[in-house]
Amino acid sequence: MALLAAVVVAVFLVAPVFIVVPMSFSTAPSLQFPPPGYWLGYYRQYFTDPRWLYPTLNSFVIAAGTMGLTLALAVPAAFALVRHRFRGKTLAYLLLMSPMIIPLVVSALAYYSFLGRLRLTGTHVGVVLAHTALSVPIALLAITATLKGLDPNLERAAMSAGAGPIRAFWWVTFPVLRPGILVGALFAFLHSFDETVVALFIAGRAASTLPKKMFESIRLETDPVISVVSTLLFALVLVGSLIALLARSRGRRAA
Amino acid sequence: MAGDLAARPPAPAGRLGGPWLLLAPAIVFLALVYAAPLGQVLVLSVTDPAVSLAHYRRVFTTPLYLTVLATTFRTSLVVTLACLALGYPLAYAMARRPGRLAVALLAVVGMSFWTSFLVRTYAWMVILGAKGPVAALAHALGLGRPPQLLFTTFSSTLGMTHILLPYMVMALYAVMKKIDPGHLRAAASLGARPLQGFRHVFLPLSLPGVVNGCLLVFTLCLGFYVTPALIGSPRDMMISQLIAQQVDELLAWGFASALSVVLLAATFAAIAVYTRVAGLDRLWG
Numbered sequence: 328m329a330l331l332a333a334v335v336v337a338v339f340l341v342a343p344v345f346i347v348v349p350m351s352f353s354t355a356p357s358l359q360f361p362p363p364g365y366w367l368g369y370y371r372q373y374f375t376d377p378r379w380l381y382p383t384l385n386s387f388v389i390a391a392g393t394m395g396l397t398l399a400l401a402v403p404a405a406f407a408l409v410r411h412r413f414r415g416k417t418l419a420y421l422l423l424m425s426p427m428i429i430p431l432v433v434s435a436l437a438y439y440s441f442l443g444r445l446r447l448t449g450t451h452v453g454v455v456l457a458h459t460a461l462s463v464p465i466a467l468l469a470i471t472a473t474l475k476g477l478d479p480n481l482e483r484a485a486m487s488a489g490a491g492p493i494r495a496f497w498w499v500t501f502p503v504l505r506p507g508i509l510v511g512a513l514f515a516f517l518h519s520f521d522e523t524v525v526a527l528f529i530a531g532r533a534a535s536t537l538p539k540k541m542f543e544s545i546r547l548e549t550d551p552v553i554s555v556v557s558t559l560l561f562a563l564v565l566v567g568s569l570i571a572l573l574a575r576s577r578g579r580r581a582a
Numbered sequence: 583m584a585g586d587l588a589a590r591p592p593a594p595a596g597r598l599g600g601p602w603l604l605l606a607p608a609i610v611f612l613a614l615v616y617a618a619p620l621g622q623v624l625v626l627s628v629t630d631p632a633v634s635l636a637h638y639r640r641v642f643t644t645p646l647y648l649t650v651l652a653t654t655f656r657t658s659l660v661v662t663l664a665c666l667a668l669g670y671p672l673a674y675a676m677a678r679r680p681g682r683l684a685v686a687l688l689a690v691v692g693m694s695f696w697t698s699f700l701v702r703t704y705a706w707m708v709i710l711g712a713k714g715p716v717a718a719l720a721h722a723l724g725l726g727r728p729p730q731l732l733f734t735t736f737s738s739t740l741g742m743t744h745i746l747l748p749y750m751v752m753a754l755y756a757v758m759k760k761i762d763p764g765h766l767r768a769a770a771s772l773g774a775r776p777l778q779g780f781r782h783v784f785l786p787l788s789l790p791g792v793v794n795g796c797l798l799v800f801t802l803c804l805g806f807y808v809t810p811a812l813i814g815s816p817r818d819m820m821i822s823q824l825i826a827q828q829v830d831e832l833l834a835w836g837f838a839s840a841l842s843v844v845l846l847a848a849t850f851a852a853i854a855v856y857t858r859v860a861g862l863d864r865l866w867g
Binding site: 329330332333334336337339340341342343344346347350355357358359360361399400401403404406407408410411413416419422423425426428429430431432433434436437438439440441442456457459460463467517521523524527528538541542545546549553554557560561564565567568 | 607611700702703711826
């Protein structure tokens, strides 16, 4: 009984794949399913239209920037939170995690007026700053989870054998931590790449991201190219999951 | 020597700098880029255009806005219950039947989790649309034209349930996989039938997961924007749509800020109820 229900729910979860992927090869100019015929025309349209390519490029640039900045902030913070006990830790943790709890619309509104005053709305820098604040908690969760499993005695052993703290970090801590950092980086990248609400408010025209373009396109014209983009995004998630799986299995071997 | 090493309190990474030095970049960044803008929203809500509480009075006395608040709460509640009803059997199967099936189900949930909200919303637009598979099936069965499905309360509730379901399943699964199957075997050996064992042993032990999942889905749903904006009924707006509309179309910063503060307060209230039930340290598991 429970098993049957589980399978039905799983089918419900994957249903969109089976709709959207065939749609991307459809010849229909509107939302018609099953498709009346198949071709690759909308793929050609996506790969030649700057109105789609430019936001795609923006999304990659912004997600990469967000990933880098997020790691620079989250890796040291994860060390402080896992390795140390100190007064004010709960408060620090609450501040770092708050972007995960606060509704995106509220964050988006806050950014809109704040970045507007700094003249950063509609710029790549503005979107990277906004996305980084939202990605820090997600990356932090991934990195602290790995760090909790790392025995500090490994580093002590390296240091008692004559390695300085930096060499101990580079040769002992970092290799063990790498899968956690990789997963944290992946989460930050995908989160920024997917994020819609904040981008809608602050990205403007010049820094318009792919989700913003998709939202506007779905709302205004339901351009069939959306199903092409959706299919490509599925492919991206598949590749991302494979990377995460590989990182996990390599991490398990290393640990 | 070994005892000496173990007794030394500061961990090696500590020597690279105290905890606050390690935390400083993240804390300063979030304070400047995140907390300050949020504070500004708080201030704007009582100062724009003039210092007063008029915006809050307007939210709580205008029937239209009260309806929006009621819709937001009702929708969030329905979506939470729907996610629980669908997610529980799925998480149960994943936790209780290890092996290939569990891996496959986990992969399905993970893929769905990582697929963009927009893509999934778009898929429902196709499925429920006038030329979609539901309409085609109804036609093939000779049922004629189905009622309007898209741009209704039904379509946005269905879309949000689909999008938030993976969160519920993850929260339930995290707790369920830690339940020792030995407890259930013990119950069975004492004469409990499977259903009794489930009701008196498994269900109570899985309740923390239920509470976690419900809080997560409910708070995410309170502030949901994309799906109701794209496939919901224009007549029953959620609060996030109202906020966007006030800023986008009317440039009413003060009022939009007050609405945001109300949404924020509702979210915190839900979390406060939760911490009463489960304790703060459980929030991030």
